[in-house]
Amino acid sequence: MGLTFQCAQENLIVRLSGDLCRLNEETLFQQLYQTAEEPHIRQIQIEGKNLASWDSTLAVALYHLKKIASERKILFCSDTLPKDLNALLDLSLAVDRKPPAPRDNRVDILEYIGERGIETAVAVKKGVAFIGKALASVGKMLTGRAIMRSVDFWTEMNNCGPKALLIVSLISFMVGLILAFVGAVQLKTFGAQIFVAGLVTIGMTRIMGAIMVGVIMAGRTGASYAATIGTMQVNEELDALKTMGIPIADFLVLPRLSTLVIVMPLLVMLADFAGIAGGSFVGIFLLGIPPEEYWKYAWQAFDLTNFLVGVFHGIVFGFVIALCGCYYGVYCGRNADSVGIGTTKAVVSAIVWMIVLTGIITFICEVIGI
Amino acid sequence: MKQEKAIIEARNLTMGYGDFILQKDMNFTVRPNDIFIIMGGSGCGKSSLLRLLTGLNEPLGGAVYIDGVNFTHATPDTRKSIMQKCGILYQSGALFSSMTLAENIALPLQQYTDYSQALIDELVSLKLALVGLAGFESFYPSEISGGMKKRAGLARALALDPKIVYFDEPSAGLDPVSSKLLDDLMKNINQSLGTTLVVVTHELSSLLDIGTNGIFLDASSKRIIAQGKPRDLLKNPPNETVYEFLTRGKSENVASTK
Numbered sequence: 001m002g003l004t005f006q007c008a009q010e011n012l013i014v015r016l017s018g019d020l021c022r023l024n025e026e027t028l029f030q031q032l033y034q035t036a037e038e039p040h041i042r043q044i045q046i047e048g049k050n051l052a053s054w055d056s057t058l059a060v061a062l063y064h065l066k067k068i069a070s071e072r073k074i075l076f077c078s079d080t081l082p083k084d085l086n087a088l089l090d091l092s093l094a095v096d097r098k099p100p101a102p103r104d105n106r107v108d109i110l111e112y113i114g115e116r117g118i119e120t121a122v123a124v125k126k127g128v129a130f131i132g133k134a135l136a137s138v139g140k141m142l143t144g145r146a147i148m149r150s151v152d153f154w155t156e157m158n159n160c161g162p163k164a165l166l167i168v169s170l171i172s173f174m175v176g177l178i179l180a181f182v183g184a185v186q187l188k189t190f191g192a193q194i195f196v197a198g199l200v201t202i203g204m205t206r207i208m209g210a211i212m213v214g215v216i217m218a219g220r221t222g223a224s225y226a227a228t229i230g231t232m233q234v235n236e237e238l239d240a241l242k243t244m245g246i247p248i249a250d251f252l253v254l255p256r257l258s259t260l261v262i263v264m265p266l267l268v269m270l271a272d273f274a275g276i277a278g279g280s281f282v283g284i285f286l287l288g289i290p291p292e293e294y295w296k297y298a299w300q301a302f303d304l305t306n307f308l309v310g311v312f313h314g315i316v317f318g319f320v321i322a323l324c325g326c327y328y329g330v331y332c333g334r335n336a337d338s339v340g341i342g343t344t345k346a347v348v349s350a351i352v353w354m355i356v357l358t359g360i361i362t363f364i365c366e367v368i369g370i
Numbered sequence: 371m372k373q374e375k376a377i378i379e380a381r382n383l384t385m386g387y388g389d390f391i392l393q394k395d396m397n398f399t400v401r402p403n404d405i406f407i408i409m410g411g412s413g414c415g416k417s418s419l420l421r422l423l424t425g426l427n428e429p430l431g432g433a434v435y436i437d438g439v440n441f442t443h444a445t446p447d448t449r450k451s452i453m454q455k456c457g458i459l460y461q462s463g464a465l466f467s468s469m470t471l472a473e474n475i476a477l478p479l480q481q482y483t484d485y486s487q488a489l490i491d492e493l494v495s496l497k498l499a500l501v502g503l504a505g506f507e508s509f510y511p512s513e514i515s516g517g518m519k520k521r522a523g524l525a526r527a528l529a530l531d532p533k534i535v536y537f538d539e540p541s542a543g544l545d546p547v548s549s550k551l552l553d554d555l556m557k558n559i560n561q562s563l564g565t566t567l568v569v570v571t572h573e574l575s576s577l578l579d580i581g582t583n584g585i586f587l588d589a590s591s592k593r594i595i596a597q598g599k600p601r602d603l604l605k606n607p608p609n610e611t612v613y614e615f616l617t618r619g620k621s622e623n624v625a626s627t628k
Binding site: 060087088090 | 467468483484485486488489492493496497499500511512531561562563
């Protein structure tokens with residue numbers, strides 16, 4: 001290669017020739033630096049007349065030599081180097097290239113607990129305020145004072161209604177089918193497979209239909225809300241709304257919240273019937289139950305109260321998904337990462353809150369005897 | 371005098387979207403070590419031309435030659451190897467927000483070279499020092515200012531010692547002092563590294579200060595209506611449009627200035 005060096009009494013002569021791009025000769029460089037550090041060396045002389053081409057890797061090596069020369073207060077001659085390479089060396093030495101100070105990543109446990117506590121308190125405060133603003137917007141909508149474009153309402157309605165029909169139907173059908181299979185395994189052992197019809201009907205209408213729609217819509221629509229509003233935050237669109245005096249709760253949250261609250265119960269009804277259809281598929285075609293028998297038992301098991309409890313869950317889940325999606329979008333940071341984190345949090349928190357609220361509703365239903 | 375070989379050459383380049391033509395039959399040459407300015411009013415296709423030069427868009431006709439190789443019709447592998455000789459500074463800096471500045475700059479080096487981590491760290495420090503950001507290695511893009519982001523973006527664009535660096539509106543969103551600092555930095559890099567710079571800008575002070583050559587795109591005629599060093603175009607404007615642009619809309623008769 002074209003980088004050689006030799007000591008001539010007090011001189012370290014470094015000869016550069018030919019193509020010196022992409023130098024990756026760490027051992028050679030270390031030897032060169034060590035030689036330059038030797039006490040008897042009083043001058044470093046670079047001979048670059050025959051240098052044809054070079055890149056930053058050569059500049060790094062020369063930078064080190066020049067730095068050594070400067071620290072040891074010895075001569076550094078690079079007159080024969082190309083002008084631009086000398087200029088680059090001057091430029092890189094002009095600034096103080098101290099290694100970055102290591103960041104103090106130590107975490108004191110009390111400090112950590114304190115910080116988390118404060119963060120939680122702030123998040124609860126923000127969350128409550130956000131829900132308050134959203135509910136106030138609903139109130140304004142009912143009195144015709146909300147700043148909401150009808151086109152946004154119908155666009156959202158289309159996004160979370162008709163466009164979700166297929167996925168909700170398919171998943172609910174499969175859940176009904178699985179429920180029937182699992183039930184049939186036990187019921188068949190004592191010849192009671194006919195009760196599969198009741199099991200699927202009660203399961204789907206009471207809670208499974210609502211839960212499945214909730215999970216699907218949290219992943220599909222809640223995530224989309226967080227990503228859309230989060231990207232608007234990154235693009236400063238939310239700031240523009242604020243400075244124009246348009247409440248974000250009215251303009252962005254309300255169309256999403258109102259459509260989900262309207263659409264979710266309808267989707268729950270669809271999921272109930274798709275699930276029952278899935279169960280009937282297993283009952284009729286795989287367990288050999290006559291269709292009229294299956295549907296008779298299914299109808300007997302159908303209870304309006306169960307059905308309405310399921311639909312009520314849908315309304316509550318609609319609130320939860322819309323609020324989580326919009327909240328994490330509005331309070332997302334200002335970079336691409338934050339949008340991703342916000343979207344994940346929106347989905348996870350919506351699912352967690354749905355399960356928590358299901359527990360609470362179930363407990364209340366038990367207490368009041370529904 | 372011997373004509374220096376072009377580093378970028380556009381031959382009969384026509385660009386647009388679908389049936390909409392933005393510019394047609396563009397012919398121009400960028401020489402090595404030029405600071406080449408792409409000028410023109412809003413909507414004339416400056417940024418589209420840059421996307422075309424960097425292979426992000428395809429032309430409707432004609433071709434771009436980089437170092438004598440037909441870049442437009444090259445195979446993906448050839449394009450990739452040509453693009454390794456090019457760096458791009460995007461308008462926002464386009465730094466990856468989940469990475470520190472050092473990681474941002476190290477990424478192309480890790481991707482395209484077999485350098486040891488120690489050498490990569492050295493190169494990263496050198497590039498950051500070159501753009502005046504020594505010591506900022508462990509900072510995240512969200513922790514630095516807009517001007518610093520642009521300089522860090524430039525350090526990343528310079529990571530592989532490119533022969534050409536493209537700039538999309540480098541002064542956009544910067545205060546006059548930061549803008550001047552960036553201009554000085556571009557001149558320094560052009561002189562010290564011998565890098566050819568292709569700059570899309572309509573920042574007058576900047577293009578007059580740094581430009582050594584350039585073209586002027588016109589939206590209404592859909593053609594290049596002037597070529598040359600921006601300062602020379604200001605001294606001898608070839609037409610009213612160029613004169614108005616370079617003098618911030620002073621609608622005097624061009625003939626009277628000659």
